[in-house]
Amino acid sequence: MSASLSRAVNVLKEVIDAPIASYFNSCVHCGLCAEACLFYTETGDPKYTPIHKLEPLRRVYEQEYTLLGRLLKLVGLSKPVSDAELGEWQELVYDSCTMCGRCSMVCPVGNDIVYMVRKLREGMAIAGHAPEGVVSATSRTIEIGSPMGVKLPALKAQIGHLKTETGLDVPLDLEGAEYMVLLSSMEIINFPEYLNAIAKIMKQAGKTWTICSTAFEATNSGIQIGVSDLARVIVSRIVEGAERLKVKTVISPECGHAYTAVRWEGPNLIGRPYTFKVQHILEVLDEFRNQGLLKTQGFEEERLTFHDPCQLVRRGGVIEQPRNLMNMVSKNFVETSDPGKYNWCCGGGGGVSANDNAEEIRLIAFKRKKAQLDVVKPDKLVTACANCRIVLEEGLEHYQMDLPVVGLTEMIAEHLAES
């Protein structure tokens, strides 16, 4: 057994717990999870059945933590997991899984399959079987601070830009601010409107806020590649920044997995509860709306629909907020089929958008979203995740659909009442 393989098995042994054992013992091979997975529904290839993607993890579980499995392994009836096998599984565990968690919604025996994919990735990555694109994104996040290589000067340039264009201030490292705003690289580079929107909204709400110069990046490739040790390094920067600046609330940006990383995994990664609150920007906006701190004027005339980012909605619990906000500025908001927690993924989550090997299948999987949109026929597609937004734009372009995609926060900002 190679060193990397034995480390991988060791890591899997660490992460296997009672829920995983319960799940593997519950699976009846009914195949319903396949019907919930857009990689299966759009290809019809049974190998994309979610539970099948966990085969190496199941074998490690049985061989290490069940008496019968150990005996079978001892007499050679159950083959140990090999490095080559893990290599083969890369396609199933990374390329064709966005960790959207839809399979976990349908499993009749209640198996949380995506929970197990997340754990299997720990071993896959240590064995050296994470896709190159995701590995380099992770390297850049660890070494430079952002998966896209955005550094503080670039952010400062954007802040300066904003100041000259709108006259709005973006306070850097303001100690004692109520809110600490995080950004995703994409928002700094591709969608600077987001920062603009935050500044406007915070001003209207009259809240103090800040951006931490050592922790402005929210994305966490460590979560996507599935290496907790690295994810911990990344999330610790935010915790440290927030605690140093003594903020009350950290705001996760319009980025799905960033929310999962900082809101749900963060405390477990650092091994203690936070001393601050974490909210998604949509949660904050909805709270402002409730408190009358968010006032808008006018409505979008066009037919709008909302794409639910998996990590935000099904995996994050921010379900009603985007709908409240949509209705605040739109009179023609229509839902696609399977809205909210039942949504279908854009096809680019869980590191798939950063994974060059997955480009082809990602576009095939996009047919799911396309079919949904073909039914609703919106004039504009709204979402709340920069990664979804990029993936949607690419998919729409590939299928030659002329449909603009906008961020919800930025759309709200456009309708802010002039005070």
Added chain:
Amino acid sequence: MSLGDIPIQLEVGGLTGSAPAVLREIAYLLERLTRYGEAGSIDLHGLPLSPADRRWLLDQLGRGEIEIALEIGGGSRIVETAYPGVWWVAHDNEQGVRTSEFIEVTLIPDLVPAHPDDVESGLKNLKSRISDLS
């Protein structure tokens, strides 16, 4: 209170469908009797007949011309049915309980003719009686 006062209902069910088969068997045995002179018999105890079956069978067979009553270790009856050569033979024990029951298909049932040995000893007895007369 006598045994008869206890309301035990032994009779159950109706016809089981076995009785007609017995009729066919009788016809077969009769054919053998006429063709080869071979006697045959059917042991009714060995057949799962309900009381209703038995009554039905008796009705079907009807009554012939001969009825013989024997007193041999309990009563026995040999009754000719409406079909000559077919006899209903029923044996009771000393307590009057039916011990066996046969349908015999024969010119004359075995029990009826006297045994040569018995005839011989009967003759001997008769002769001694005659000699006593003189």
Added chain:
Amino acid sequence: MDAALFLNWVRGTGLQVAIFIFLLGTVWRLVEIYSLGRKPDLAERRHVPGASGWHTLWRRSIPIPGMMQRSGLTYIAGYAFHLGLAVVVFLFAPHIRLIQELTGISWPALPSQFVDLAAVVTLAAMLVVLADRIRQPVKRFLSTFGDWMAWLVTFLPVLTGYLAARHLLLPYTLMLSLHILSVELLLVLLPFTKLFHAFTVWPSRWFNGDVQGKKGVAV
């Protein structure tokens, strides 16, 4: 061995061995599985009504929107045979009698005609499930020896039970013995095959519902 001795064996030694292995296996496997434990979740939980492990215990019995259209057969046949099994196992008078003998607990039975019907429905549904497993690419792809065996050892008790109750095919004594024997086979294999989902399904649903419930998602 004649039928009487066979029946005596399956009712006596056989059942004893089967129950022994079943109980032993079940306790062993449950301890083996759940002693692995899990780490406490340190993230601050979101409180949403209806989002908890307990809710998921029953909610997971209902297919999510769209799944009925995509996989109706799996759900309907699955429901039919699980409910049918429950009716046949727990609402048939002689079975209740048996449970009462063993535990002292009893409840009203369904008329045997209804149980007969349930048995037929169960058998039919199980045949459909089998055909579907053979025909449907995903199910065929996932199927292992264990799946076929689990099907068989579930099917046999229902089939032999039905034949015994209806006095079909073989003498009652022999059929009853085969029925008990097939149940014993089921008991022996249950803790060590996917049939163990009968137990683990509840904690599994609870875990899933709990993890997602903390996030405020009712799954």
Added chain:
Amino acid sequence: MNEKSGSLIDSLERQGVSRRTFMKYCATLASLMALPPAVGRAFAEALAKATRPSVIWLSFQECTGCTESLTRSHTPTLESLIFDSISLDYHHTLQAAAGTAAEAAREAAMKLNWGKYLLVVDGSVPMKDGGVYSTIAGVSNHDMLMDTVKGAAAVVAVGTCAAFGGLPKAQPNPTGAVAISDLVKDKPVVNVSGCPPIPVVMTGVLAHFLAFGSLPELDKLGRPLAFYGETIHDRCYRRPFYDQGKFAKTFDDEGARQGWCLFELGCKGPVTYNSCATVKWNDGTSFPIESGHGCLGCSEPDFWDAGGFYRALSLPANPLHVAATAVEVGAVVGVGVALANRAGKSAAKAGHETATLADLEK
């Protein structure tokens, strides 16, 4: 008992039994033994000419119920006449001789009829502790059986004790009781089981031996097939109720009054091979089920330990008495695996090397 001259029919005639009476009896016996009519006639003729055999009767661990059953007819019947006409040279209960004289009679009969006498045994043989639990004249049952069987033509084990061990062999079998067939391997053994057996079965076996010089056809348990070929259930007059699913639930409910099937009240009819339902008891009066009580299964091996007389056949004997042990053993195995798992997981944690970027590159 020493009169050995003449055929059976002669001896019967002397007692005033007519030939027709004898033929009627033979017809009934043949019917009970399920002999085909043709064989039945030959049977009567052969039996009439048969001579009286010597019979030695040994009683071991028994209650004398079998002897009672065989000898106590209400009135002397032909059956008992045949029984009386055999030369019963040794029988504890019936013989006049006692003590040394009795044993001497046995030895004399053995010597005189060596190789020809019929050995009848009732009761089981205790084997534990050298067989001390039952002795006759200081000789253990085992030794007396083995000694007497040497010159026997055949052995008839009368009653369930002799045939299968019976009540003395019931758990926990304190005397180590065994059946005759467990000990006698080199002589034909007929098991006339039942507690007690039906008298006519005994007569049937004797008559067959007398008429044909051989033993009747036996089933797998060594019982005459003619009498043990079908179950009580097969010939039960309540069978139609069983088939209709009409069962008495208690001994005094409407079903019981209607004469419904006693299956649920523990009747062992379906698994008991005997001819009570056709031959009946007390000179053909009735049999247990006719009197409203289920069959106990007394002609079957180990009927005493078959799970209770009033438990329906479909109910298991007592499967839960192992439950506590099973749960304990399961818990021990489970905890054992759990401890090993815990150790494995701790080792995995201890062996954890913090992942670095370098680890991600293959």
